[in-house]
Amino acid sequence: MGDWNLGLGTLREVVLSRLADLLDNPKCGWRQLADAVSMQPQFRCSEKELMSCSLQVLSAKGSPSRSLLAMLADRNCSLGFLLQCLRKIEHREAVQYLTSTVMEQIRITVHPQSQKIPEGGRLVLNCQGSGFSGLVYQWFKGKEEVLSGNSPDLVLGPLSQDQQGYYICRVSQGDSFVFSQWAHVTVIQPSSSSSGSSSSFFPSSVSGLHITQQPQDLAIAEGDCLCLECKAEGNPPPQYQWYHNKQPLSPANKPNLMIPCVTTADRGKYSCRVYNLYHEVWSNQAHVEIGPGFCGPSWDESDEGFTPCPARQLSNFYATDKVALLMGNMNYQHHRQLRAPMADVHELTNLLRQLDFKVVSLLDLNRQEMHSAVTEFLLLLDRGVYGLLYFAGHGYENYGNSFMVPIDAPASYTSEHCLWVQDVLQRMQERETGLNVFLLDMCRKRNLNDDIIPQPGPLKVTANIVFGYATCVDAEAYEVNKDDLSNGIFISFLKQRLLEDEKVTVMLDRVAEDMGQCEITRGRQALELRSNLSERRALTDRIQCTDCPAATSARNLQWAIAHVLPESRYLHFDCGVKVQLGFAAEFSNIMIIYTRIMDQPKDIISCTAQLSDFSEGVDVDLKLTNQENLQDAGSLLFDFEAPPRPEMKKLYTRLRALQRLKKELTFTVCLQYQYTNMDEEVQEKQTVSVGKPLVAKLNLHEPRLPRSFSASSSSDLHTFSLPESSSFPEGLESSVPASETSSIGSASTCWSYYPHLGEVSGHSKQVNVPEETFSPEFLEGDRPQPLSAESKSLPHDCLEDLSFQFRTKQNFHSC
Incomplete structure (x- = not known):
């Protein structure tokens, strides 16, 4: 039974929060409780304390009742006295909830399991209990207490024969306790005739x-x-x-x-x-x-009853691989700025990664960088591969030809300043892909400055092309501005459907229907689809390895080499301070660096580590460097469940446009600290070089070779060869069998840039690492957490309930 003499602080946070919810009301709530507890002087609250509780309503998540309960817990208020006061104010619901919670017995949720362990091995028994917070664990072997057993995990080793026997765990809180089930531990002597018998017989224990x-x-x-x-x-x-x-x-x-x-x-x-x-x-x-459900009951004479028709078989279609290039242009040099591409590319990246796509996500590219990125993307395509290209930014369409506008396009731009979509399509088809999907989130108005009618070359007769235009011909595409983040209309609806296991054209048709049913998009923007897809190919189709594993391994290496983050490292300064440097990728060309003080001498009272003197080419807003949170550093896409502990504060710096980095990334770590007996601060500096991180290795700022993508091209994945002396980056080497070692093509035309292989050696730990994950040290709790866009993106079911400001994704000064 529950112990009513326990303190209020022993209740779990979820219980305290529920009590606070019940007491946050004016008629029978926290103020009445404050009067009731004042019968004992030690629990009496001053006017200042009551005012402090009352002011909690000004905070979005503030609760006056929760603040009062915290004060009572600090003063060691017992659960029994709290229950007495709740009964006095006749708060029946709170009385019932507290009674049922406290009277609940401690329960064992995980019992220790019997095990057979070889002599000399290590034993780990685990027991988990639920009930109050601060549960106490005691382990016993038979009737004798195990002196080292005071935690949920009992670890013993190396084991000897006298440690064999029955073990049990006692879980308690105050006078309440419960015992776990017995676990029988058998210690096995290794056989002398077979030196490896014990380890082979007990693989899990080793x-x-x-x-x-x-x-x-x-x-x-x-x-x-x-x-x-x-x-x-x-x-x-x-x-x-x-x-x-x-x-x-x-x-x-x-x-x-x-x-x-x-x-x-x-x-x-x-x-x-x-x-x-x-x-x-x-x-x-x-x-x-x-x-679909049963196709109708059929009578089987051999059985006494109905037999349903057989379930539908899995799709026969598959992809040999899936790759996606997502480009979002926002910060135009001569045209109106956009806001939605950042959130749109981020959300689409996360969704496509769930479908096993290798995603390259890039923001703010000039013409050369867009051209190079598409060229590199095409080298990831091969026979049977599913390729998806998404562009969000300014654009236009003349005479059936669509053009994507780079950020450096002049005020009166023409086709020669832009990327021609139909040309990219033709080059894409030459790779004999299994599925080509173009998603163009841009305007399709006429460009009156451009009177050239380009003539694309003949397209192959391949039934594998799907165009998804965010808007109709001669119409504009809009973005929705709300709070700090914006979403494009198209992505706001697409993200609700993208993971559906349907033929890609069916899925996009449903997106179009959703847009047509929404009041704010009707008459403004309508999705247009063009397709010659004759098979039921879906973005959810499985990936099946080809007959050429060397090509698959080379493609994996091509993609992964451009998504290698620098390893976390520690800097030791002469004063005794240890600083940690960590790295995380927000996009394929945007990286976040953080610094954290890990250790400092006792005679140093204040200490910070700031970054400065970045190498030429990287885009850094000095006003946003060395910030205490990611939002102040310019990142709006990271969402953490809990703030870091005060003693583990970090400073964040966001680096953009890594594709323009021509040399290794270097910067200075400036340590500023102050001793207890000194008034002035002292500085120490260290210069750090981290190579070329992420997409910087591709040198997208360099011109590419003229387009030539025939099957016999030297860059084709099937024709790659690599000298035996070549070295792969650590962690990627295992993906390529020794007998099928593959090159990745020339340094100027492939995702992997081998003239600087030493830059990435030792950094990558697996082939298919997503680019938008943290290094393990980035989050508190010693394990990375998934990134998620903030809930400020446009929700599908609330489109008609919000007031929006529309902005077009096209801008012509001459129109």
Whole structure:
């Protein structure tokens, strides 16, 4: 039973928050409670304290009741006295909630498991309890307490025979306690005849987690029950978490996943994260296809009943790979600035990565950089690959030809200053891709300055092209300005449909219907589709390896080499201060650097590490450098669940336009500190070089070779060869078999820029690392968290309820 003598501070935060919600009302709330607790002088609140509680309403998440409860907890108010006061003010709902919460017995959620461990090995037993905060754990072997066992995990090793036996854990809080189940630990002596027998017999106790049964692909009908299973062995015993399309399912923390009566919304990719205290592994992805309901009962004479028709089979179409180039131009030199491309490219990147696309995301490119980026993108394409190109920015269309406008286009620009979409399409087709998707989020008004009618070369007869224009011919595309972030109308609707497992044209048709049903877009902007797609190809189609693994490995290396972040490093200064440098990618050409003081002598009272003197070419706004939060540093896309601890403050600096970096990135770390017995600050400096991070390795500022993309081109992935003496970056080497070592083409025409291979050696840890993830040190809690755009983007279901300011994505001074 619950212990009413425990302090108010022992309640979990979720319980305190719920109590505060119940007390945040004027008739029977926190003020009445404050009067009731004043019967004991130590809990009496002053007028100043009551005013402080009252002022909490001025904060968005402030709660007067929560503030009062915190004061009572600091004064060691017991749960019994709080309950007595709640009864006095006749707050029945709060009394019932507190009673049911406190009276709840402590429960064991994870019991220790019996194990067989080889002699000399390490034993890890785990027990988890729920109930009050501050639970106390005690471990026993038989009736004897294990002196070192005072935490949820009991770790013993190296094991000897006298440690064999039965173990149990006691979980307590005050007078309340509960025991776990017994766990039998058997210590096995290694066989003298076989030197490796014990390790082979107990692989999980030596090598961590091991998945013994993988989830399998399924094709079922609507209304059926979905059942997936993942089994694993490990020491400590494994725990499970299931994911659907890379989003965690709740509750889904058992080896078996069961979803009754599925709908088409349940189709997609399922995987299971298996983990324990020391290890983590992921299962294979299981592709689940949800077909239409039963086609009608049919009579089977051999059975006594009806038999449903067989479930629809998985799609026969697949991609040999998926690559995407996303370009967003905002900060034009001679034209009106745009705001939406940053958020649009960011959100589309996150969605495409969920569909296993290799994504290159770039902001603010001039003509040369756009041309080079497209050329590099085409080198990632090959037979059967799905290619997607998205552009957001200013644009126009003349005589059926569309043009993307770079940021350096002059005031009266023509086609010679822009990128010709139809030319890119023709070059794309020459790569014999399985699917070409163009998404153009730009205006299609006439450009009166341009009277040239370009003539594209003949297109191949390939039924694999899909055009999605954000607006109709001779119309404008709009963005929606709201708060700090903006969204384009097109992406606001597309992001609601992109992950649907439908033929790509069907998915885009639904986007068009959504736009047509919205009041604010009707008559302003309508999606236009052009397609010659004759097969049911979808962006959700699986990737299936080709008969040329060397080409696949080369493509992986091509993409990954341009998304390598510098490793986190530590700088040691003469005064004894240790500074950490960390790096994160916001886009493929935008990087964030943070500094953090990790250690400082006791006689130093203040200490900061700031960045300065950046190498030429990188775009840095000095007013936004060395900021205490990411928003002040110019980044609007990062969202953290909890602020860093005060003692772990960071300073952030955002570097843009990395594609223009011609030399290695260098900067100075300036350490400013003050001793306790000195009034003046002291400075120390260190110069740091981190090579060419992210897309800087591609040298997009350099002109590319004339276009020639025939199958016999020297840049074709199937014809690559690499001398045996060549060295791959650490972590990427394993993706290319030794017998199939592949080059990546010439340094000037491929994603990997090999003249400076030393720049990236040791930085990349895996081939397919997304570019928009943190290095492990970037977040508190010692593990990276997924990035997410702030909730200021335009929600699909609220479009008609908001007032917006429209801005066009086209600007002609002569119009």
